[in-house]
Amino acid sequence: MTSTLLTGIGELVTCDPEAGDGSPLGILREAVLVIENGRVAWAGAAATAPAADDRVDVAGRAVLPGFVDSHTHLVFAGDRAAEFAARMAGERYTGGGIATTVAATRAASDEELRRIAGSRAGEMRSWGTTTFEAKSGYGLSAVDEARILRISREFTDETTFLGAHAVPSEFAGDRAGYLDLVRGAMLDACAPLAKWVDVFCDEGAFDAEEARAVLRAGMGAGLVPRLHGNQLGFGPGAQLAVELDAASVDHCTYLTDTDVAALAGSDTVATLLPGADFGTRSPYPDARRLLDAGVTVALATDCNPGTSFVTSMPLMIALAVREMHMTPAEALHAATVGGAAALRRTDIGRLSRGMRADFVVLEAPSHVHLGYRPGARLIHEVWKGGARG
């Protein structure tokens, strides 16, 4: 494999706090990047850079780690545009529409789901995402959950078993029976296809006891826990996540001081999903409070048909800046390092020696443009594993 030298970098965002300007973004100027065997071989001064076979001049553009989108529902069929319109006209989001997507997804062929997922994954990539997580949760039967995970794995290694997304209509009178299925045959079918186990622990969804049982069962099958929590109201999600050393608790709109303190004293990431707050006209989480308490914050799209039909991490960054008062630097950090932490990955999210060469060449001289130009086509090129395209 050949090595490549990137020159003409206007701003090299390493996200390595020991590099560059000493800030969390570790910004280097007049620096070069050398890529070898799909990894970063050098990020620093040109004078001391190793030799490389090829040379690419990025003409003053900023170079940043590829975005890590740690929360997506990649595989689903159909849409819920009508539900969206009704909600915008005043109806409240309760999660009840999940059944609509379950029906559409079950009815879709493997081919159709593969086509949809591929198109969606391509959209994510075009917005600069180089790693994303993908959840099941629109199958809600052993066969359909496993099918979703199998198709998801064609696009990402970061797959999550979310059988406990909702109780499907055929179990409407037998909640306990459904939870037995989730922890039993469904988990057996899904555990070999997943890395993570997730549960929707919130008002109207699963309570602490149910969520704990599902996550424990998943952990027993070798999966690592993460969870949806504190989206619709105050609740047990955040503390349960800490209790189980979950990688992340996602949403975090309604947090008590005790929740925040628990997160700050843990390795659990608070993943904020501003697309869902946008799409449900809900309050945004208090990112400043989390950051000030020392909690690791991630940003993700929550790409799903009910609340956040978005694939763009740059738009999440712009919303985080506008609505959650994160600085552009904090938002970018959350979209890279934060996402990597939420996936417990140490090989992505930064551009320092030895890290995977997953990065974005921005159509702008600075990462600040990600907040400054909402919705703009700012992705000049995406490189993954050292390869362009």
Place this chain on the structure above:
Amino acid sequence: MTSTLLTGIGELVTCDPEAGDGSPLGILREAVLVIENGRVAWAGAAATAPAADDRVDVAGRAVLPGFVDSHTHLVFAGDRAAEFAARMAGERYTGGGIATTVAATRAASDEELRRIAGSRAGEMRSWGTTTFEAKSGYGLSAVDEARILRISREFTDETTFLGAHAVPSEFAGDRAGYLDLVRGAMLDACAPLAKWVDVFCDEGAFDAEEARAVLRAGMGAGLVPRLHGNQLGFGPGAQLAVELDAASVDHCTYLTDTDVAALAGSDTVATLLPGADFGTRSPYPDARRLLDAGVTVALATDCNPGTSFVTSMPLMIALAVREMHMTPAEALHAATVGGAAALRRTDIGRLSRGMRADFVVLEAPSHVHLGYRPGARLIHEVWKGGARG
């Protein structure tokens, strides 16, 4: 010139209230569109459609009028990302940064400005905009204002003379002198290159008397008035616009009941610019109040480097739905019919017989997706004057 028949239209949004479902969007189903000589020759049932040479099947996609972006500052050089970051960290927008862009724009060559404007116009088109207005206002000398308008006219017929955007630094001690220039030699140089005259009438910008004098002078030179008003506080903008029968008053964040009543009783459009409210973390205008009062509302991007560096009308629609409580239908209407009214154009903004064949084929079955999927790449194709591309 050949004629074309569009079939397989999932939802044909004509914006002709006499067509289709009787709503303002005039939605037709199972309808076809016939294009001839760059115009709509037929929008209705397939059975009674005239014959056409070509046939294009859009496979269930929605077809809508192209967006009309009635407020852009197309031609400017440089960026103000640092000012944006400072504002997000707490500084208030006062319009003071305009000088930064004036300096960068004056320093840029014609070639450079042409390249920038072309790239920006291409971005607008890629988001489905088929007609846009372009203002001067970053030259602020007779030569530079005329230069900006000359370059703007390479991209659009809807050009606006905005010499009264700010007082340039060389006139810092001589405000009256600058206004004499705007109404004198600058207007003489610019009037032949423009259709519209505009002024920034707001707190810290120009007052009612100054604005009236500039607009009257422009009108005397054959230009039609429009103005920036009521963005930074309550003020005379809206009523001055009505007094002069301006085509539009743009921003409209701070309106009294008297302002709203005046607009409702006039032919002046209220153009809302949610990108600027997003980019300055300002309150959004009360669109519902305007719509309920019967005011014609337009949506536009306000594309400019200080407050709203955006080119996407779909994003403006999504913001209008989320933040201004417009329905997706109202937002789309404002982005098409509303924009056309703000430019006093009767040949665009609708897809009925005789109108220009400017339209968008959406990568979705319904216009609702424009609100439902913020930031998504929903533009399958853009046709302008009956030609694809």
